[in-house]
Amino acid sequence: MTKRSLTDLLAQMTLDEKIAQLVQLTPNFLNDNDANLTGPLASMGLNPEAVWNVGSVLSAVGAKETIALQEQYMKNNRLGIPLILMADIIHGYRTIFPVSLGLASSWDMELAERSAAIAAKESSVAGIHVTFAPMADLVRDPRWGRVMESTGEDPYLNSEFARAFVRGFQGSDLTGDTDRMAACVKHFAAYGAAEGGRDYNTVNMSERQLRESYLPAYKAALEEGCELVMTSFNVVDGIPATGNRKLMRDLLREEWGFDGVLISDWGAVQEMIPHGAAEDNAEAAHKAIAAGVDMEMMSSCYAQSLKELVQSGQVDEEWINESVLRVLQLKDKLGLFDNPFRGADEQREKEIILCDEHRQAAREIAAKSCVLLKNENVLPLRAEQKIALIGPFAQSGDVLGPWSIWGSQDEAVQLFAGLAGKTDVSRIAVAEGCGITSGTEAQAQQAILAAQDADVIVLALGEASEMSGEAGSRSDIRLPEVQLQLAYRLQQLGKPVVAVLFNGRPLDLHGIIDVADAVLEAWYPGTEGGNAIADVLYGSVNPAGRLTMSFPYSVGQVPVYYNSYNTGRPLTPANADQRYVSKYLDIPNAPLFPFGFGLSYTEFAYGDLAISAAEMGETDKLTVSVQVTNAGKTAGEEVVQLYVRDLAGEVVRPLKELKGYRKLKLEPGESADVQFTLTEEQLRYYHSDLTFASDAGLFEVHVGPNSRDTAVQTFRLVK
Incomplete structure (x- = not known):
């Protein structure tokens, strides 16, 4: 439809119909209308007629259900406006990929895009039109459970992944390609900076820090064409994001030019009341629509209050018209006016979902997401070795992680089954050893017995999936004590121990x-x-795999991240014995494993770092080069990482900032010359007055296999 046609459609709608288009409900509100009269409908302040004008439904899945729901809706909608079906498709629909933090460890944008495209294909054939992904929240606190949904602590890398996920979900022709779906970037803004790592908690930072670290990935998703934005639960500068007019209208709409659909998170409009930013539903509705929130998810402020607010003159009906038009435009982009059922197809659903091609992709991506943190000549295993597979994850299907709502543990390949595909099953002894958080002496003894004749002990340890994800914040981020005790007892047998960790943070x-x-x-x-x-x-x-988030030495360091600031009294090797420097008395300052870290079964040797000039003008391009050689006996992949440090800025600059990387696959003995190009634009940052510019002066350029182990050269930017 043309914009004129949509405007004409809008003109035919009553105020009640328009307000209903801004409401999102779960499908049970539509499935049994009569039963809802005194139940859920009444609690939401909706009448039966309003239900058939609701703009969207979340979490209806499966072609049979979604087709039936759309058919029922279209029969009852006066103007023939189709329903949008949305769902949380975070890291896969039925074919589940690694959680986002794991997938990010691949440092591979093609794999990220491919995983999203497969998720979109499976979701679309099941009748879903919109996914609430990607999550572009930058996170520096591993106590926060939703870190598993993030891609890490770096704004540059997060931005690249946000772009890749949007490309994968949406493709290049959202209207014509019914195997794609609309993406919704979340949570706008800075949800990952919740104080204390406690979910839904307060966020407090300067606007300069917000723009420099937390906003870039959302903006990258929108530049890639992301169709929707979801508000975050937290406050931004003391105002809940869902009612934050400066954030939503001034920055998102005016400054960035976003004209897609802005949707609240679940109940976030009404949550302005306990936040202390609204007295009642009417004030919450007023603040949300004034901020430009187009769609209210699963709370009733719009349904109960917007009509009266318009009639009393407190809310301009033009705000509602703008929001409804954006909702209609999204439906049109999805092709729903021409085909309300879009890609939903029961027969294709059987052929596509969990097909061999998708499973093979999931296997490849999961393998490339694994990060080897330690290896003292134990791995790789050999087929002739006897293995004792021990631990709560030895035969557990709980390998999908949070937000794998539509996946099935019964369809997941357990670790035992995977090992049995590599060696004769008679060489594998299995014992649980303990549960996730508790165990018995009998379990431990069974594990010790299973390990007696083994050549190698493989310990499958970790967090149950509910210990991570939304509302999965933890103050103690060690493995549960019962698992650590099991590991210690098995170590006493004197056999090599390999720990495989299943976790979301x-x-x-x-x-x-x-x-x-x-x-x-x-x-x-x-x-x-x-x-x-x-x-x-x-x-x-x-x-x-390489880490995209630092692993702390202790939770007492948190937040600990590579791109931090220096202090006036920095800790150095030369002053480590002095008291009055910025340090802990009982633990190191550095994380246990830094951003970018990961081992291989081979060794990579780096040659001398070279730069093309000692000075760089504003229009110059600086070439940074290094030779990397596979010095081992096995083919392998290396992630060569480029960092920059501005040594003296108008605002203090981070110790290092990732500016680029290259993935190399090298055969034994093979070398490759790696070149990076630096421009003045890459040296810009937000100053104290929020201007975005670079400073003349001295810079360091670092190259290495991670953020800690780098070679360094200096150059001067001349203006």
Whole structure:
């Protein structure tokens, strides 16, 4: 439809119909209308007629259900306006990929895009039109459970992943390609900076810090064409994001030019009341519509109050018209006016979902997401070795992680099954050893017995999925004590120990890193997790994952992140014995494992770092080069990382900032010349007056395999 046609349609709508288009409900509100008269409908302040004008439904899935729901809706909608069906498709629909923090460890945008495209294809054939992804929140606190949904602590890398996910979900022709779906970037803004790592908690930072670190990834998603934005639960500068007019209308709409649909998170409009920013539903509705929130998810402020606010003159009806038009435009972009059922197809659904091609992709991506943190000549395993597979994740299907709502643990490959595909099953002894948080002496003894004849002990440890994700904040981010005790007792047998970790956040690894001879971070690897991990453990895949978030030495360091500021009294090797410097008395300042870290089954040697000039003008391009050689005996992939430090800025600058990276695949003995190009634009930052510019002066350029182990050269920017 043309914009004129949509405007004409809008003109035919009553005020009640328009307000209903701005409401999102779950499908139960539509499925049994009569039963809802005195139940959910009444509690939401909706009448039965309003239900058939509701603009969207969330969490209806499956072609049979979505087609029936749309048919029923279209029969009852006076103007024939179709329903949008939305759902949380975070890291896969039925074929589940690693959680986002794990997938980010691949440092591979093609894999990220591919995973989103497969998720979109499975979701679309099941009748879903919009996903609430990607999450572009930058996170520096691993106590926050939703870190598993993030891609880490770096604004540049987060931005690249946000772009890749949007490309994968939406493709290049959202209207014509019914195997794609609209993406909704979230949570705008700075949800990942919740104080204390406690979900839904306060966010407090300067606008300069917000713009420099937290906003870039959202903006990148929008530049890639992302169709929707979701508000965050937290306050921004003391005002809940969902009612924050400066954030939503001034920055998002006016400054960035976003004209897509802005949707609240679940109940976030009404939550302005307990926040202390609204006295009642009417004030919450007023503030949200004034901020430009187009759609209210699962609370009733709009339904109960907007009509009266318009009739009393407190709300300009033009605000509502603008929001309704944006909702109608999204429906048109999705092609729903021409085909309300879009890609939903029961027969294709059977052919596409969990097909071999998708499973193979999940296996490949999960293997490339694993990060080898330690290896003292234990890995890779050999097929002739006897393995004792022990731990609560040895035969657990809980490998999908949070937000794998539509996935099935029964369809997931357990670690035992993966190992059994690499060696004769008679060589594998299995014991649980303990549960996730509790265990018995009988379980421990069974594990010790299973390990007696083994050549290698593989410990499958971690967090249950409900210990991570939304509302999964933890103050103690070590492995549960019962698992650490099991590991210690098994170490006493004197056999090599390999720890495989299943978790959704960076952990404090004390108690396992010093017990195990090898540690593989597998995250929640998804549907093909067992096969993927076995591929890595047995060397079919050489681990190439690199951390996108620092692993703390202790929770007492948190937040600890690579791109931090220096202090006036920085800790250095030369002053480490002095008291009056910025340090802890009981632990190091540095994380246990830094951003960008990851081991391989081979070794990579870096040559001398070179830069093309000692000075760089505003229009010049500086070339940074280094030779990298595979000095080992196995083919492998390296992630060569480029960092820059501005040594003296108008505002203090981070110790390092990632500006680029290159993934290399090298055969044994093979070398490659890696070149990066730096421009003045890459040296810009937000100054104290919020201007975005660079400063003349001295800079460091760092190149290495992670943010800690780098070679350095200096150059001067001349203006």
